[in-house]
Amino acid sequence: MPLGLRNRLDELLAESQVVLASKQVSEDGTTKLLLRFEDGRTVESVLMPDFRADRAAGCLSSQVGCAMGCDFCATTKTGFERNLTSGEIVAQFLALRREAALLGRRLQTIVFMGMGEPLLNLEALIAAVRRIADNTLGGLGARQITVSTVGIVPGIDALSLSELNVNLAVSLHAADDSTRSRLLPAGRRFPIAEVMSAVDRYQARRSRPVTIQYCLLAGVNDSDDQARRLVKVVGSRRVHVNLLRYNSTGLGLRGESYEVASDEASERFMRTLRSQGVVAHFRRSRGPDIDAACGQLREREIAREGT
Numbered sequence: 001m002p003l004g005l006r007n008r009l010d011e012l013l014a015e016s017q018v019v020l021a022s023k024q025v026s027e028d029g030t031t032k033l034l035l036r037f038e039d040g041r042t043v044e045s046v047l048m049p050d051f052r053a054d055r056a057a058g059c060l061s062s063q064v065g066c067a068m069g070c071d072f073c074a075t076t077k078t079g080f081e082r083n084l085t086s087g088e089i090v091a092q093f094l095a096l097r098r099e100a101a102l103l104g105r106r107l108q109t110i111v112f113m114g115m116g117e118p119l120l121n122l123e124a125l126i127a128a129v130r131r132i133a134d135n136t137l138g139g140l141g142a143r144q145i146t147v148s149t150v151g152i153v154p155g156i157d158a159l160s161l162s163e164l165n166v167n168l169a170v171s172l173h174a175a176d177d178s179t180r181s182r183l184l185p186a187g188r189r190f191p192i193a194e195v196m197s198a199v200d201r202y203q204a205r206r207s208r209p210v211t212i213q214y215c216l217l218a219g220v221n222d223s224d225d226q227a228r229r230l231v232k233v234v235g236s237r238r239v240h241v242n243l244l245r246y247n248s249t250g251l252g253l254r255g256e257s258y259e260v261a262s263d264e265a266s267e268r269f270m271r272t273l274r275s276q277g278v279v280a281h282f283r284r285s286r287g288p289d290i291d292a293a294c295g296q297l298r299e300r301e302i303a304r305e306g307t
Contacts, residue, residue: 063116086127119155175229
């Protein structure tokens with residue numbers, strides 16, 4: 001069978017595996033899709049307009065639900081159900097690409113930062129990335145694909161040993177192990193020092209800067225002390241700190257309610273990093289008027305279906 005025909009059949013198969021269950025569109029153009037698979041389970045995928053009028057970025061899920069238990073994330077509230085297949089991951093990409101085309105945009109970049117921990121579904125992730133990067137299907141290059149993780153050290157090493165030269169983003173969210181373990185249970189298994197050593201190995205093998213994700217939470221990880229600690233964690237590494245503004249998800253699994261850090265604290269945090277030579281900036285908030293945080297739309301739909 002000719003390669004082009006086989007890839008088209010693969011594309012049609014992937015498209016047949018998913019239907020649109022719900023859709024939300026923000027005033028800023030961000031579009032969140034809730035996609036339903038053949039077994040009735042759902043995941044979220046997000047399309048975000050780029051600064052350029054002809055481009056868009058996509059956010060894909062890798063699992064149905066999530067087992068990581070991050071306390072400020074809505075996805076964890078519904079628990080982990082199963083891994084996605086490579087075809088289901090590709091189906092999300094195709095759904096977002098169609099949505100972008102309707103807006104006169106091209107899906108230019110994607111990040112695996114939706115529901116689930118990508119590095120705990122590595123085999124399907126790698127297979128999906130290969131298909132998305134194939135010129136006859138997705139046509140995206142490695143520099144256009146980012147894989148985000150809470151810091152699964154064996155997964156980072158396995159990804160670095162694969163032939164995929166994708167970007168890596170690590171969700172740190174605190175600069176000391178005690179605070180991080182409180183927010184991310186994975187921090188109890190993989191201390192910050194081990195995570196950053198894995199980052200070093202990834203950079204040595206892939207020669208790519210790594211992004212450090214840091215969501216600022218009022219009174220939790222936004223202090224001057226945390227900023228100074230983060231400077232020490234980063235050290236002289238060639239990394240980029242991506243500061244995030246929190247989208248409220250209600251009570252966490254531990255019964256705590258988190259609040260977005262104040263503008264003053266956030267700006268002071270960034271100034272501290274930059275004053276010590278750390279490359280840092282704020283990621284633009286998306287979809288503040290819809291269920292923008294990961295898992296919120298799915299959580300709402302599950303609650304509605306249960307009534």
